[in-house]
Amino acid sequence: MMRPRLGRLLGAGLMASLMVAGTGCKKGEDSGAKGNAPAATASGGSAPPSRASAPSSSGRGAPAGAGQGLLLAAGRAADLRLTSDGRFATYLLNGQKPRLDGVPPQMLLGELFVVAVEGGEPRKLGDSVTNVPGGLLFSADSKHALYLTGYNPASQSGSLNVAVLDDAKAEPAVLGTAVSYMLPSPDGTKLAFVDGGKLKLGPLPSGPFVDVAAEVSTAQFTSDSKTLLLKRRLSAAGGLAAVSVEKPEEAPRKLADQVGDYAVSPDGQRVAFQVRSESVRGLYDLYLAELPGQKPKRLAVAAQAFGFSPDGKWLARSENGKPDVPGDLYVGPASGGPGRKVGERVEIFSFSPDSQAVGFLDRYDVTARAGLMAVASLPDGAPKRVGDRVPNFVWGSDARYVAFLSRFLKPEYSVDLMLYPLGAEKAEKVHRGVFGYGFMPGNGQVVFRANCIRNGRACDFKALELPQKADPQTWLQGIFSYKLSADGQRVLATSARMDSDTYDIAVYDAKTQARKPLDQGVQVPVYFGGKDDSRAVYIISQGPKAGVYSVSALP
Numbered sequence: 102m103m104r105p106r107l108g109r110l111l112g113a114g115l116m117a118s119l120m121v122a123g124t125g126c127k128k129g130e131d132s133g134a135k136g137n138a139p140a141a142t143a144s145g146g147s148a149p150p151s152r153a154s155a156p157s158s159s160g161r162g163a164p165a166g167a168g169q170g171l172l173l174a175a176g177r178a179a180d181l182r183l184t185s186d187g188r189f190a191t192y193l194l195n196g197q198k199p200r201l202d203g204v205p206p207q208m209l210l211g212e213l214f215v216v217a218v219e220g221g222e223p224r225k226l227g228d229s230v231t232n233v234p235g236g237l238l239f240s241a242d243s244k245h246a247l248y249l250t251g252y253n254p255a256s257q258s259g260s261l262n263v264a265v266l267d268d269a270k271a272e273p274a275v276l277g278t279a280v281s282y283m284l285p286s287p288d289g290t291k292l293a294f295v296d297g298g299k300l301k302l303g304p305l306p307s308g309p310f311v312d313v314a315a316e317v318s319t320a321q322f323t324s325d326s327k328t329l330l331l332k333r334r335l336s337a338a339g340g341l342a343a344v345s346v347e348k349p350e351e352a353p354r355k356l357a358d359q360v361g362d363y364a365v366s367p368d369g370q371r372v373a374f375q376v377r378s379e380s381v382r383g384l385y386d387l388y389l390a391e392l393p394g395q396k397p398k399r400l401a402v403a404a405q406a407f408g409f410s411p412d413g414k415w416l417a418r419s420e421n422g423k424p425d426v427p428g429d430l431y432v433g434p435a436s437g438g439p440g441r442k443v444g445e446r447v448e449i450f451s452f453s454p455d456s457q458a459v460g461f462l463d464r465y466d467v468t469a470r471a472g473l474m475a476v477a478s479l480p481d482g483a484p485k486r487v488g489d490r491v492p493n494f495v496w497g498s499d500a501r502y503v504a505f506l507s508r509f510l511k512p513e514y515s516v517d518l519m520l521y522p523l524g525a526e527k528a529e530k531v532h533r534g535v536f537g538y539g540f541m542p543g544n545g546q547v548v549f550r551a552n553c554i555r556n557g558r559a560c561d562f563k564a565l566e567l568p569q570k571a572d573p574q575t576w577l578q579g580i581f582s583y584k585l586s587a588d589g590q591r592v593l594a595t596s597a598r599m600d601s602d603t604y605d606i607a608v609y610d611a612k613t614q615a616r617k618p619l620d621q622g623v624q625v626p627v628y629f630g631g632k633d634d635s636r637a638v639y640i641i642s643q644g645p646k647a648g649v650y651s652v653s654a655l656p
Contacts, residue, residue: 163644164598164605167622170637170652173216174223178640178649179209180232183218184243187630189266190638191215191246192649193232199254208233213248215266218630218638218651226264226273233257235282242289245306249280257281261294263306274307282319286326291346293320293329300331302349311349314342322346323369328392330372332360341374343393356397361385365392366435368413378403383424389416389437398437403428406448409435410456415479416440417459419447427465432479443477443484449493453500458482458523460503462491474505476523487521487528497544502567504531504538504547518549520565531565532573541611542589549573550580558597564611577609577616582625586634586654593637593654595625606637610656619652629654 178192196211198204213230216223227250230236236259237248246266249259261280264273277296284293285305292310293302300317303310313329316337321330326346331353333340341360342353356374362385363374370392375385380402387404390397400418401407405428407418416435422428430447433440443459444450449472450461457479462472463486474488487503494505503521505528508514518535521528531547536557538549546567550560562577577583581597581604590611595604603622609615619637627639630651637654641647 163641163646164600164603164622167603167620167641167644168646168648168650169620170639170650171220172646173218173220173638173649173651174214175648177642177647179211179642180237181626181628181638181640181649182237182239183628183630183638184239184246184266185241186243187632187634187636188217188219188243189215189246190218190628190630190649190651191226191237192640193230196232201254204254208254210252210254213237213250215246215264216649218636220651222269224269227262229259231259238283238285240285240289240305241287244289245285247283247285247292249283261296263292265306276308276310277301282317284320284322286322286346287324288326291322291326293322295320298334302329302344302346313344313349314353321363321365323365323372323392324367325369327369330363330365332363341372343372343390345393354393356390357388362407364408366409366413366416367411370413371409371435373400373407373409373416373418375404375407381423384422387418387420400433400437400440401428401431406430406450408450408452410452410459410479411454412456414456415452415459417450417452425467427467430459430461430463432459432477441481444475447472451494451496453496453523454498455500457500460494460496462494471508474503474507474519474521474528476503476521478523488519495539497540497547497567498542499544501544502540502547503528504540506535506538509533518547518551520547520569522568529569532563536560539585541585542587545589546611548576548583548585548592550583555597562592562594562609576611576614577607584627584629586629588634591629591634591654591656593627593629595623595627598622601643603641603643606639608637608654608656613656615656617656619654620650623650 176194179196180193182191193211196209209232210229213226214223229251231252246264252259258279258281261277262273265271279297282295292305300313301310316334318334319332338358340358341356344353357376359377361375373389378384378386384403387401388397401420403422405419405422417432419428427446427448430444431440444461444463446464447461448465460476463475465472471490471492473486474491475484475486477484488507490508491505507519515533517533518531519528520531532551536550536553546564548564553560559579562580563573565573580594582595584593592609605621606619608617623639624642630636630638636651638651
């Protein structure tokens with residue numbers, strides 16, 4: 102758990118994230134062409150792309166074997182996204198970069214379409230939709246798509262539309278015309294959005310919506326969808342307030358002004374937030390409030406990183422930091438009691454999935470972006486340091502292992518993968534020279550890329566069985582990126598081609614160790630989709646077979 106995230110913001114900070122979107126795997130730590138215009142319809146709009154044909158193209162860079170899957174929609178597509186249930190895919194057609202100085206080069210505006218990953222007629226949802234994070238969202242139940250049409254990069258706003266994905270004949274509802282922020286509730290029943298600076302709240306898909314407050318920049322629901330927290334603009338003192346979702350007509354209960362980051366406990370009962378410090382210039386003090394709307398109390402001075410444990414029982418935070426030096430890490434009860442010091446100069450930490458331990462990078466060097474890997478059992482276990490010069494780490498889903506990278510300087514510089522079984526005497530080296538790593542679902546293996554060539558574009562994909570009984574096995578060779586199926590039984594892997602800036606995809610069965618090629622000349626990323634991750638969904642952007650495709654990803 103690092104610094105808390107504040108949801109999806111259509112601001113310059115998240116626009117900058119487009120600068121790295123779509124890139125391939127990098128060293129482990131350290132790890133748009135204009136398409137052909139669709140034919141005009143009798144109503145003056147654009148016809149949906151046909152699944153039976155693809156636009157003509159010079160074919161430059163397109164391998165002869167491209168397009169082996171089911172063509173869902175033809176045309177120059179970009180910004181492929183899938184609903185959480187894997188049933189629907191959205192994409193932008195004829196995307197173009199806005200004619201505005203200063204926007205990220207990857208930013209696009211295009212026609213938004215949706216199509217079922219099993220096949221069907223594509224459905225146009227709107228024009229001038231952006232690929233900026235926050236410009237398109239899905240409700241948690243995958244029933245609704247929320248998106249901004251007529252997006253204006255200068256004002257970072259557009260018209261908010263809501264489409265019912267299961268009803269192809271239903272027209273999208275337009276809810277606002279100058280919307281800069283939107284967020285569906287975790288239970289998928291409510292929607293909050295900021296229209297012209299006013300926060301509105303109401304039921305999906307079409308309201309009615311109540312004006313909650315003015316001068317609002319962002320908002321966040323608690324996990325139980327009962328309370329909505331709202332953050333005001335700096336022009337309104339940057340305040341944080343709470344409002345009941347069931348009684349939005351009541352005045353918001355102000356918690357504080359000059360608020361920085363904030364985080365809601367997993368049970369939705371508390372909120373921790375930063376308030377600009379009066380004693381340490383340039384930093385924030387940490388406050389805690391019970392929801393809804395109880396009087397906050399100060400917990401720490403000069404707190405930088407903070408977060409709740411997954412079970413909502415613990416609150417970790419750094420204290421007594423300086424502008425250029427992280428504070429010491431304390432862990433205490435989420436109710437706000439005194440904390441126990443477990444680490445020094447900590448900027449990065451994460452609770453174990455079972456909330457029984459906390460991992461952190463001790464004595465963190467901001468310049469080197471690395472620290473000492475340490476783990477402390479809760480509530481009172483002594484911290485144990487198990488690694489040096491560590492830039493990042495990850496917990497296994499069953500909390501029995503921590504995997505991390507460590508920079509070794511001798512006999513030659515190398516970034517190696519280490520594995521620490523919780524409670525063991527020390528961490529063990531898994532492999533040297535690792536580019537990206539993680540755990541398979543179910544924690545049966547730790548997987549990673551190694552032995553990379555071509556600047557990390559072709560690597561061996563290896564797996565170490567857990568608990569460790571032998572050396573890591575090589576599952577695949579020459580891969581660029583990978584995704585894991587939800588059941589942990591299959592790997593969707595891409596391989597970078599030598600003749601073009603495209604990729605070939607294959608699926609690997611972890612049980613039978615069989616590799617099955619799926620298609621050629623695709624763009625990354627590729628996704629698992631369909632029921633039980635039964636299909637691979639991807640875009641081919643070059644050549645005469647350009648379009649959105651899906652193909653069976655079963656062995």
